[in-house]
Amino acid sequence: xxxxxxxxxxxxxxxxxxxxxxxxxxxxxxxxxxxxxxxxxxxxxxxxxxxxxxxxxxxxxxxxxxxxxxxxxxxxxxxxxxxxxxxxxxxxxxxxxxxxxxxxxxxxxxxxxxxxxxxxxxxxxxxxxxxxxxxxxxxxxxxxxxxxxxxxxxxxxxxxxxxxxxxxxxxxxxxxxxxxxxxxxxxxxxxxxxxxxxxxxxxxxxxxxxx
Amino acid sequence: xxxxxxxxxxxxxxxxxxxxxxxxxxxxxxxxxxxxxxxxxxxxxxxxxxxxxxxxxxxxxxxxxxxxxxxxxxxxxxxxxxxxxxxxxxxxxxxxxxxxxxxxxxxxxxxxxxxxxxxxxxxxxxxxxxxxxxxxxxxxxxxxxxxxxxxxxxxxxxxxx
Numbered sequence: 001x002x003x004x005x006x007x008x009x010x011x012x013x014x015x016x017x018x019x020x021x022x023x024x025x026x027x028x029x030x031x032x033x034x035x036x037x038x039x040x041x042x043x044x045x046x047x048x049x050x051x052x053x054x055x056x057x058x059x060x061x062x063x064x065x066x067x068x069x070x071x072x073x074x075x076x077x078x079x080x081x082x083x084x085x086x087x088x089x090x091x092x093x094x095x096x097x098x099x100x101x102x103x104x105x106x107x108x109x110x111x112x113x114x115x116x117x118x119x120x121x122x123x124x125x126x127x128x129x130x131x132x133x134x135x136x137x138x139x140x141x142x143x144x145x146x147x148x149x150x151x152x153x154x155x156x157x158x159x160x161x162x163x164x165x166x167x168x169x170x171x172x173x174x175x176x177x178x179x180x181x182x183x184x185x186x187x188x189x190x191x192x193x194x195x196x197x198x199x200x201x202x203x204x205x206x207x208x209x210x211x
Numbered sequence: 212x213x214x215x216x217x218x219x220x221x222x223x224x225x226x227x228x229x230x231x232x233x234x235x236x237x238x239x240x241x242x243x244x245x246x247x248x249x250x251x252x253x254x255x256x257x258x259x260x261x262x263x264x265x266x267x268x269x270x271x272x273x274x275x276x277x278x279x280x281x282x283x284x285x286x287x288x289x290x291x292x293x294x295x296x297x298x299x300x301x302x303x304x305x306x307x308x309x310x311x312x313x314x315x316x317x318x319x320x321x322x323x324x325x326x327x328x329x330x331x332x333x334x335x336x337x338x339x340x341x342x343x344x345x346x347x348x349x350x351x352x353x354x355x356x357x358x359x360x361x362x363x364x365x366x367x368x369x370x371x372x
Contacts, residue, residue, distance in 0.1 A: 006315075006330045009308040015229040019243040023221055023250045027214045 217254055220266050227332070228274045234327035235278035237316055245281050249274045271332070275324075275342050282320070314364040322357035325350055 057065050212220075228249055232242035252273055253266070260266045303309045315323060328334045328342065336354070340347045 003330045005307070005311065009303065009311045010230050010327075010331055011226075012302055012304070012308070013230060013233065013312075014226050015239070015243050015246055019247060020221070020225055023225070023247055024218060026251065026254055027217060 212253070212256065212260070216260075216266075217250075219263070220253060220270065221250055223263070224267060224270050228270055230331060231271065231274050231324075231327065232278045232281075234315075234324045235275075235282055235320065237320075237323075241281060245274065245277050248277050248281075252277075272342060275328075278324075310365060314361050317364065318357050318360055322353045322360070325353040326357045326361075329354055 057063070225246060229242050229246050232245040232249075233239065236242055236245065249270060253270060256269075260269065303312065315326060318326065324343070325339060328339045329336075334342065336347050336350045340350045343350070
């Protein structure tokens, strides 16, 4: 008997095939176990989110659902706005919220405008003709609303270095959507340090539907 | 550890680890349980190994420790080697191999493990001492006693190397 014989003798002994297969199948079980864990975690997270949303919605009397639907309804819309006869593409977000402030680049003379559109509840495109009461020849076209349109304009002209604030309001009869005239009040404030004055100028605005 | 690495480690080490466990437990069923526990530990082991030899050595250490813990466990089902179905089904080439197997399995547990680690695993006395957490002299003593008993059982046919 020697070491060689010892090795030969014990080399004939093997574990059963079943035990080896059982050990090999451990990897499959672990893989399935990981997949199950992942699925369970995802399901728990989704159910938690749903339950939190339901509780929050119930606690706020449905306000959460309304705000969610409002966000869903918020559509980003591309419109073409004519500024001094030049077409400019702007994005108009329509919201149920009556206040919707838009900032548009205007003419070449560094004209900046803040337009507040109220109740834009239709998809209809409108062009609003705005005539500057100060006698400027600039004619600006802004998107408006079928029923009510109010615009607050803040303008600054670079050539005069004077700031003026304009408020433009118009109301229209919804039954007369195609052609209607509005009365607008234009308040211009000259913020020149030496001479400060305010002007109330009535201007006429007209809107034409360009569906 | 990837799935492929694990399968390769199982294929490479299953018999070797099974025999180490068998040298401790004298039971094929217990040895298979130990084998399974060892590979479960390997599969759950999160640290990386440098190479396959590293895996093999790690498995040897784990198998020895697992075997020692297993035979110490009060919940272990004690099975007599004479009742073990494994021996009767063992496919030995000749009677000499069966005699050797029975002689080795007839040794006391401490001597049996040392003999197996020394002759089958080809570990040095120092390595065995580190593995079993005993002194070198204890390994030498156990080895000497085991050889003497084997010589006696096998009728002087055992040759020391």
